[in-house]
Amino acid sequence: MSGAGAVDVLLVLLALGSLVASALVGQDGLWARLLSVVAVLFGATLIVSGMLRLVPGDPVENILGDQAPQESRDALAQDLGLVDEHGAPIGYVAQYGRFVRGVFAAGVLAVAPSSSHEGLQESLPEELMSFRTRQPVRDIVLARLSRTAGLALLAMLIALVLGPLLGVLAAAGQGTVLDAVAMAFAIVFVAVPRFWLGPLMILAFAVGLSWFPVSGAEHGFSSYVLPAICLGTALAAVLARFCRASLLEVLSQDYVRTARAKGLSERVVLFKHALRNALVPVLTIAGLQFGAVLAGAVVTEKVFVFPGVGLLLFENIMRLDLPVVQGCVLLIATAYVLANLLTDVLYQVADPRLRAGRAR
């Protein structure tokens, strides 16, 4: 408990309390759902702030090297907040409180207009700072955020067009060559490792044909194309298989038979009656897979040396710059949880049967 103040204890209790409260309330209804989002994010902070304790290496030695005199080590450890004023390593509770307050300060500064920052910084707790560059983690992460967001959204778009397209082709031609070819595409997209597909694409389209830049993100939209295809095709494959199964299930239902029996053309039956119902679960899966896209961005960004949050995370894991790692992980977890919440809400809008309190 070394170095823990009353606020730190309160924060830990709040985090644990939100988890228990959310477990007691359940998940039915919008407020309970929002509470569960808060609880999950608090739970995530509990894990992320504990990361510091898991690291076998010493961040101080990592920065100063093993030749540095003891005084400068102690000073740096003090500076980084690894020890309390007596030089003892700080306990988990104090560390957690520091982390949450740092995240809170970063969050306020991120949304406040920059003219008010000087005044705010005095009244707010110290925000999360990079071990290495001593810059606010907020600045470092936000500088990269728009790129990863753009990459992930473009990849989602590719998946949402390509996946259902392959799935509909396969289901409409069930058992034919079309079905086999569409599903072969889907399975190839799943089974080829991204970090092999990526370099092959670079060789073919960037080095060979010079259509796109080889790496980086300096060339505007064209820098995004290859990484987004590399990232999006994996999800497209999942969606294609799911869409095929979902459409086949819908096509076997009575109302489709009725539609056919009253003489509607196969196209009207397929697109107007069946597809709309078949796509609802496909969209849910797409939303739930958003996290996989974000995680895949780490590998994809490394392949294309694309300076987004994923590459930032990877580089700083290697450098043991934990505040930056914590910031990236928390950001990704938040995006993931919000995407799931949004999916849930959209699902209920799209499917009237799920409205009216029966949220699950």
Place this chain on the structure above:
Amino acid sequence: MSTLVALLHSRGARRFRKSHLSMVGLVIALLLVVVGLLGPLLLGPDALALHPARDLAAPGRYGPLGNAENGVDLLSALIEGARLSLFVAGLSTLVSATVGVLFGAFSGFVGGRIDALCMRLVDVLLAFPGILLAIYIAAVLPPSVLNVVFALSATGWVGYARLARGQVLEVRRLDFIEAARALGAHPVRILLRHILPNITGPVVVQASFGLSTAILAEAALSFLGLGVPPGEPSWGALLDEGVDHLLVAPHLSIFPGICIFVSVLGFNFLGDGLRDVFDVRSQR
């Protein structure tokens, strides 16, 4: 035993045998297991020896598939890699499934507030998308094969927990569970003897897909430099080596790539077929 015989004669099993893709998946999976178990025994003691003069040699010059960095024979390395990659994928899937099923089954069986709390813990872990936590664990632990297994299992068990809980909630409502309880069977006995055997189908199906995910995840960790220690020829490590020499020695990425591709394909087909055998409806 009698249930196994019944399973082999079920409608689903017949569908499995009639489906070409399922049989292809089964053959690939069996082949991998045979190569992984027996292959390394056939290799000589110095099969993985370094021959610096043969560095990155093309297929056919010294060995049928060419040579890797430092002149290691690629075919021997791939056979050794089959053992390693299957060991990592198999063990991490086994650990994930065991821990996940026990946790999820307990949660669903006990029910109530404990169940809700357990599931919230699962939600928290699910908030870290898939491989992210594995990357972190693999990064902070010293490189070793078992640590890769640990990193993959630490994130993998959550999916099984969700699945097992859902299955238990379905099974525990059935009459024969009620009957066992009426006869005075101990809850632990009910869980282990009556409930768990009835949820194995979906778990086996998920484990089959899990094997292919684990093979890809191991490869991804190797690519990030967080996989098996240097010198251990897992397929992911070999492919990573190959990507470094994409232009000079394309064979070095093509053959490991094919190995990963074919085994992922095989376990996927097998999973699809097993889904028919166990008659598992839509997987959510």
